[in-house]
Amino acid sequence: MAFQYQSLAASMAHKIYSGELIAGQRLNSLRQFAQKQGISLNTAKNCYELLEAQGLIYAQNKAGYFVKWQQLANPYDHLALPEHPDFQPASRDVSHLELQIQIQEDAINNQLIHLGSIQLSPNLIPTEALRRSVQRALKHCKPEDFLYSDRQGHPILREALSAHWAEDGFHIAAEQIYISNGCMPALSTIIQTITEPGDSIIVPTPNYNGQLQLLALLKRKIIEIPADSNGFDLERLAQAMQQPHAKACLLTANFQNPLGFCLSNQEKEKIAQLAAQYQCPVIEDDIYAECSHAQQRPLPIQYWDQHGYVVYCGSVSKSLSPSYRVGWFCLPTRLKHLHARLLIQNVLVNTPLQLGLADLIYSRAYRQHLTALKPKLHEQVQQYRDFIAHAFEGVEIRLNQPQGSYALWLQLPAQIDSWDLYCFAQQHGINIVPGLLFGGADRYRNCIRLNAGHELSEQIQQAIQLLANWVKKTLKI
Structure with a gap:
């Protein structure tokens, strides 16, 4: 509340x-x-x-x-949203796995210009507040904090997260929270616990390539349902849930990567109802919820879960720091019987960092950081959109308008192959992620995802302009 x-x-x-x-x-x-x-x-x-x-x-x-605020006329407001192909959901293996791994390694290469991996600029990370919190936590920790930690996570951090979320209007008890080494390990642990190799997981498409890579490595198949800048069709979701080999859904309702949409409360409530109706668990990745461009954090699907079919997951890697390897998954009461198995699979998390994050939350420094971060992200994303529109002037492009987070989905003319553009960018020390990694059947071959988490520096402007010039040259404009 x-x-x-x-x-x-x-x-x-x-x-x-x-x-x-x-x-x-x-x-x-x-x-x-x-x-x-x-x-x-x-x-x-x-x-x-x-x-x-x-x-x-x-x-x-x-x-x-x-x-102070005023809505300024924007010459690039005419930019159309990306178009998205329609298709019938069907179970299949994840494609381009080796390419997924190669590009993900490139995306975190700090020697390249950061337009690939979705991460915040170091200048947006509250390093001094983090340092003070870790120091205070070490100063006041107890002797037992230097022993092996609780596999479920330190009780102080679990209580801090529970109180933090309660401020935003949703309630998860501390005993339901399990601390993990980031969001992806949390997803991996849950997927391996509630599904088996060969099972199919429902995902909206285009979908975050890191999730697809994880599912491929875990030998799970996917059932794709078409998504666009407004979300995805819940009727298609219901149809997919009824397929016998569909064992779970992996969904992001708040500022999905790469499209940036945020589902309505009515849609989230409906998803929770569908999960219970078809007994198809929803694994909710809510990693971007605290990167809203408005101050109010949107509620998760979990808020409407009355029957224990939603497993809530997240981390602070997108809202605080990607190097702060602290994430979580939250086990509903219905799945309490999996507690012992989850403890065995869960990897111990660094205790000082857990206590440091708890201090950051209790001291209000994390809340203050989020309050300051959100308007900065909104302004920064708009600066990127404006510059991209200017750089690609004369090219018929489409660009998403994210309601939160800082992922941009750029659709280029059909003649453009984003793999060729990716190769060109690599040669010039620029990181982008080609659209073919975000879904099957090469549906997004003419799309790229860009990171707007860094300040729009002169170096980044030059990189975007270089990409635009290559596209114009390819199109002979």
Whole structure:
């Protein structure tokens, strides 16, 4: 449940976005606002500070608070969203496995320009706050914290995560949380526990290539259902769940990679109902939920799970740091009988890092980081979209408009082979991920995924322009 200052800030933000409060308009003083709303001066201060962090208002010395936000005319708003082919779901093996592995290794090569792997710039990581939290955690830890840790995860971190999520409106008990070495190990552990080799897993397509690679390595087949910038068809999902070899779904409802869509609450509730109706578990990868471009974190599918068919997974690798290898999966009561098996499979996680993350949460430093991060991501992603549109001017491109996270899905003209573009980019020290890795039948051969997690530096601008020039040359424009 949101705090009072957050609800008040959301209400004021709506008035600013809708134009009820206009740029330059002077706001009530903190004391006036507190009296008008019937709240404490501290609550009023927290509300205004949150709006400041979102870039919606600003304080002027000795003059008070003013509305800052304004919707500027954007010459590139005409950009169309990517088109997506329709197809009938069918069970199949994951294709391009060797290529998946090769490109994933290239994507994390720090010698290349970061347009491949979806990761935050080091400048967006609260390194000082992390350092202080780890130091405090080490200073105050108990002697037993230096022994083998609890395979389920340190109780302090599990309690911290439970309290953190409760602030955002959904509740998972600490005893249901298992700490893992990141999100992918969490997914791997759950997939191996509730399915068998040869089983089929339902995924929307295009889908994160790392998940597809994981499923291939675990010898699971996939059943693809077509997705687009608005989500995916729940009727197709229901049909796929009824197939006898479909044993689970692997879904991201909040800011899916690579398309960036966020399903509605009604759709999430329906998915939870379908999972129970067809007894087809949903493994929910919610790794991008805290990278919303709005301050309110969207609820997960798990929130509507009444029968224990949703296994909630995530980590802080996209919202905090990819090197902070702390993730989790949350076991619903219905699957409690798997506890012992999960403990055997789960890998012990570094205790000081667990305690450091717990401190970061309890000290409010993580919440403050997220509050500041979200408007920065929104602005940064829009800068990338604008520059891409400018660089590719004259080329008929389509580009997604993510509601959160920082993955961009760029669709090029049908004549362009993104594999050829990938090879050209590699020769020039640039990282991109070609679309053929995100689904079967080479459906996305003319698409690429780009990372907008780094500042749009001059070096990155030059890299994007180089890609655009190659496309124009190939098209003879």
